[in-house]
Amino acid sequence: xxVAIQINGISKAYQLGVIxxxxxxxxxxxxxxxxxxxxxxxxxxxxxxxxSSLGSSxxxxxxxxVTFNILQGDSVGVMGRNGAGKxxxxxxxxxVTHPTTGQIKIKGKVASLLEVGTGFxxxxxxxxxxxxxxxxxxxxxxxxxxxxxxxxxxxxVERYIDTPVKRYSSxxxxxxxxxxxxxxxxxxxxxxxxxxxxxxxFQKKCMGKMNQLGKSNGRTILFVSHxxxxxxxxxxxxxxxxKGKVKSxxxxxxxxxxxxxxxxxxxxxxxxxxxxxxxxxxxxxxxTRFQIxxxxxxCEDFFFGEKPSLLVHMEVYQHISDAVVGVHLVNIYxxxxxxxxxxxxxxSVMLEKGSYQFSIEIDEILMPGExxxxxxxxxxNTGSDIDYxxxxxxxxxxxxxxxxxxDYPWATIHGFLxxxxxxxxxxx
Amino acid sequence: xxxxxxxxxxxxxxxxGRSSFKDLWRYRDLLWLxxxxxxxxxxxxxxxxxxxxxIQPIFTxxxxxxxxxxxxxxxxxxxxxxxxxxxxxxxxxxxxxxxxKTSGVLxxxxxxxxxxxxxxxxxxxxxxxxxxxxxxxxxxxxxxxMSYYLITSDLVIIxxxxxxxxxxxxxxxxxxxxxxxxxxxxxxxxRDLALLLGFGLQLLMFTSTVVYPLSGVGGIFKLxxxxxxxxxxxxxxxxxxxxxxxxPIEGLLYLCGITTTIFMLGLISFNRAEKTFVDTI
Numbered sequence: 001x002x003v004a005i006q007i008n009g010i011s012k013a014y015q016l017g018v019i020x021x022x023x024x025x026x027x028x029x030x031x032x033x034x035x036x037x038x039x040x041x042x043x044x045x046x047x048x049x050x051x052s053s054l055g056s057s058x059x060x061x062x063x064x065x066v067t068f069n070i071l072q073g074d075s076v077g078v079m080g081r082n083g084a085g086k087x088x089x090x091x092x093x094x095x096v097t098h099p100t101t102g103q104i105k106i107k108g109k110v111a112s113l114l115e116v117g118t119g120f121x122x123x124x125x126x127x128x129x130x131x132x133x134x135x136x137x138x139x140x141x142x143x144x145x146x147x148x149x150x151x152x153x154x155x156x157v158e159r160y161i162d163t164p165v166k167r168y169s170s171x172x173x174x175x176x177x178x179x180x181x182x183x184x185x186x187x188x189x190x191x192x193x194x195x196x197x198x199x200x201x202f203q204k205k206c207m208g209k210m211n212q213l214g215k216s217n218g219r220t221i222l223f224v225s226h227x228x229x230x231x232x233x234x235x236x237x238x239x240x241x242x243k244g245k246v247k248s249x250x251x252x253x254x255x256x257x258x259x260x261x262x263x264x265x266x267x268x269x270x271x272x273x274x275x276x277x278x279x280x281x282x283x284x285x286x287x288t289r290f291q292i293x294x295x296x297x298x299c300e301d302f303f304f305g306e307k308p309s310l311l312v313h314m315e316v317y318q319h320i321s322d323a324v325v326g327v328h329l330v331n332i333y334x335x336x337x338x339x340x341x342x343x344x345x346x347x348s349v350m351l352e353k354g355s356y357q358f359s360i361e362i363d364e365i366l367m368p369g370e371x372x373x374x375x376x377x378x379x380x381n382t383g384s385d386i387d388y389x390x391x392x393x394x395x396x397x398x399x400x401x402x403x404x405x406x407d408y409p410w411a412t413i414h415g416f417l418x419x420x421x422x423x424x425x426x427x428x
Numbered sequence: 429x430x431x432x433x434x435x436x437x438x439x440x441x442x443x444x445g446r447s448s449f450k451d452l453w454r455y456r457d458l459l460w461l462x463x464x465x466x467x468x469x470x471x472x473x474x475x476x477x478x479x480x481x482x483i484q485p486i487f488t489x490x491x492x493x494x495x496x497x498x499x500x501x502x503x504x505x506x507x508x509x510x511x512x513x514x515x516x517x518x519x520x521x522x523x524x525x526x527x528x529k530t531s532g533v534l535x536x537x538x539x540x541x542x543x544x545x546x547x548x549x550x551x552x553x554x555x556x557x558x559x560x561x562x563x564x565x566x567x568x569x570x571x572x573x574m575s576y577y578l579i580t581s582d583l584v585i586i587x588x589x590x591x592x593x594x595x596x597x598x599x600x601x602x603x604x605x606x607x608x609x610x611x612x613x614x615x616x617x618x619r620d621l622a623l624l625l626g627f628g629l630q631l632l633m634f635t636s637t638v639v640y641p642l643s644g645v646g647g648i649f650k651l652x653x654x655x656x657x658x659x660x661x662x663x664x665x666x667x668x669x670x671x672x673x674x675x676p677i678e679g680l681l682y683l684c685g686i687t688t689t690i691f692m693l694g695l696i697s698f699n700r701a702e703k704t705f706v707d708t709i
Binding site: 011015092096099101102105106107108109110112114115119124128131140164 | 433434435436437438439440455457458461462464465468469472473539540541542543544545546617618703704706707708
């Protein structure tokens with residue numbers, strides 16, 4: 001297989017703060033340094049992109065020395081937290097902006113979908129917009145004409161095709177926009193999280209189309225998403241970016257695990273949560289201890305059918321009148337399976353200054369597999385998070401029940417919970 | 429350096445522009461669709477439709493006729509005053525509208541440019557052509573008024589110079605786009621110049637031959653007016669249609685020289701700015 005995209009030492013520096021007289025004087029200094037054949041003085045003091053800490057330089061590296069190759073026909077998922085440089089990478093690859101250093105070589109025609117419906121004009125009809133949007137994405141008029149009926153059928157807005165798109169519902173708008181993009185002929189497809197729009201049924205249609213393009217048509221796909229499940233189902237390979245650098249690159253399963261374990265909270269033996277594990281929060285309260293228990297003792301492995309209990313400690317630093325305490329059960333892809341709250345109706349509770357202990361009995365039977373927890377406490381009225389942690393603790397449910405009566409015969413899981421269902425079987 | 433193995437090479441060190449004629453040609457369909465979009469969206473939901481293209485020059489010409497022709501009594505170089513003013517306004521409108529729209533082209537289209545790559549020059553080109561369409565309609569109006577004078581008087585004559593008309597229009601288009609591209613490049617980071625534009629345009633208009641002929645200016649002012657790149661262009665515009673006035677050969681050479689200079693300056697600065705402007709706009 002030959003290389004489709006060769007990325008060599010790509011970096012991108014961004015300037016923070018406002019552009020005004022002050023930035024003009026540093027522009028002059030930079031210009032003078034470059035004129036004399038020197039290095040850019042500001043790039044030398046540029047810092048890595050860490051939002052939470054205040055740096056001394058107002059230049060940050062959104063991407064730093066990114067190097068990797070993508071083979072023809074590969075589908076690569078790009079993952080990373082917000083601000084890891086995913087979008088910057090796609091922007092550079094789509095030639096929307098230019099890198100600060102490095103070189104990229106691409107073989108084949110690139111179609112990049114950083115957004116659907118770019119260039120849609122509200123006054124024009126659906127028909128006109130198909131042509132305009134298609135041309136903006138690089139299609140020839142003739143090409144659009146031959147695919148026109150297919151595009152309209154895919155979008156499912158036949159009836160409105162001669163109505164200005166400003167009269168469309170937002171769902172119809174997105175359908176039409178994606179339909180054009182889906183019919184783009186290219187060797188390489190670059191997709192940003194455009195699938196996070198539209199209803200579930202349409203999202204499925206989009207994922208199906210992408211899958212078809214990648215697997216049967218052999219296109220090279222670069223796909224950015226926060227959705228681990230989508231990346232797993234679509235991509236053979238994955239790239240994990242952290243603070244603008246390549247953390248790891250390889251087979252999707254391995255990288256997804258890397259990604260999740262990189263951000264899971266490491267606890268001490270007694271379940272104490274170290275300071276600074278929070279992803280965000282106002283700091284008015286803090287989760288301090290989390291332990292998964294069986295019969296009052298810390299335990300991670302459970303037989304099928306056993307119900308785990310949780311022991312959670314929280315330190316409250318000031319009076320909170322409307323706290324919503326929530327513990328999410330999440331699967332290994334970080335997807336939330338259920339939320340548990342102290343109040344059955346999801347109402348808020350009042351927390352006084354001091355230490356709290358929550359003992360939680362999970363009254364559900366979990367299907368065999370591996371799980372973790374997200375801990376959240378937020379304000380009911382404003383919705384702002386007071387403390388939020390992801391991937392705390394590991395809970396494993398084995399395929400065997402303790403008495404071997406409940407036996408789970410399959411290697412793959414069928415859902416996550418085992419609800420009670422009453423069956424009545426009759427021969428008719 | 430072209431490497432035949434690769435279709436696209438993005439190199440941070442490459443500072444030259446990247447819109448080649450081949451690229452522009454490949455996107456020609458987009459160009460026409462954009463022109464069509466501009467035209468259609470201009471008169472959507474209006475009753476008079478494209479007639480609006482004519483109303484503006486007629487009213488402006490009437491006002492100029494009153495203020496500059498009647499009150500101030502400026503010369504019209506032997507050309508019937510209505511024709512003189514409407515031709516000046518038509519040329520000026522084409523120039524100023526193309527300039528204003530081109531100078532904002534990076535900012536106005538930032539949302540598109542920030543998401544999709546296509547040769548950025550397609551946008552300014554589409555502005556030239558959609559304004560050219562309006563110009564065409566306005567020229568028809570001029571020819572209608574002209575035919576009236578052709579039949580009833582001998583104030584206007586058709587000469588072979590009429591074949592110069594396409595050339596003059598190209599000159600005006602190239603000048604306005606050149607200045608516009610330059611302003612758009614400069615203002616992609618610092619917007620100071622954009623604030624100066626409205627004032628600058630007024631200055632340009634009154635120091636060019638829109639409301640008076642070059643022959644009506646004397647002394648030091650003649651030099652200033654003649655130095656305005658637009659002056660000879662408008663003089664030539666009138667000369668080609670009405671056959672009145674003379675264009676010195678030095679004027680013609682100056683016109684060609686200054687137009688090329690402006691255009692190259694605009695093109696080079698635009699090509700430098702367009703690669704990273706999405707970061708600073």
